[in-house]
Amino acid sequence: MIYKVFYQETKERNPRRETTHALYLDIDAKNELEGRxxxxxxxxxxxxxxxxxxxxxxxxxxxxxxxxxxxxxxEF
Incomplete structure (x- = not known):
């Protein structure tokens, strides 16, 4: 299953839509919750x-x- 993770590069500032990034992970999980x-x-x-x-x-x-x-x- 492919998951899209929305994130901010730092925890120091409040999130802003303009600085939101995304990455994609291929997770082998039994269901959606376990994958998240x-x-x-x-x-x-x-x-x-x-x-x-x-x-x-x-x-x-x-x-x-x-x-x-x-x-x-x-991939990490």
Missing amino acids: IEARRIVEENTSYNIEFITLLSDQHLEYEKESGAFEIT
């Missing part, structure tokens, strides 16, 4: 990012992300 928990764990262990939101991408959303040109799976 695992995605949060991975990002928190490997970065100092302020995680705003984690969402599971549907097939249609994944295709859109691939076509937009910004799609790249992040």
Whole structure:
């Protein structure tokens, strides 16, 4: 399952939409909740990012992300 993680690069400032970034993780999980928990764990262990939101991408959303040109799976 592919998850999109929205984050701020630092926890020092209040989140602003203009500075929100996203990364994509391929998580092998039994269900969506376990995948979100695992995605949060991975990002928190490997970065100092302020995680705003984690969402599971549907097939249609994944295709859109691939076509937009910004799609790249992040590996830690």
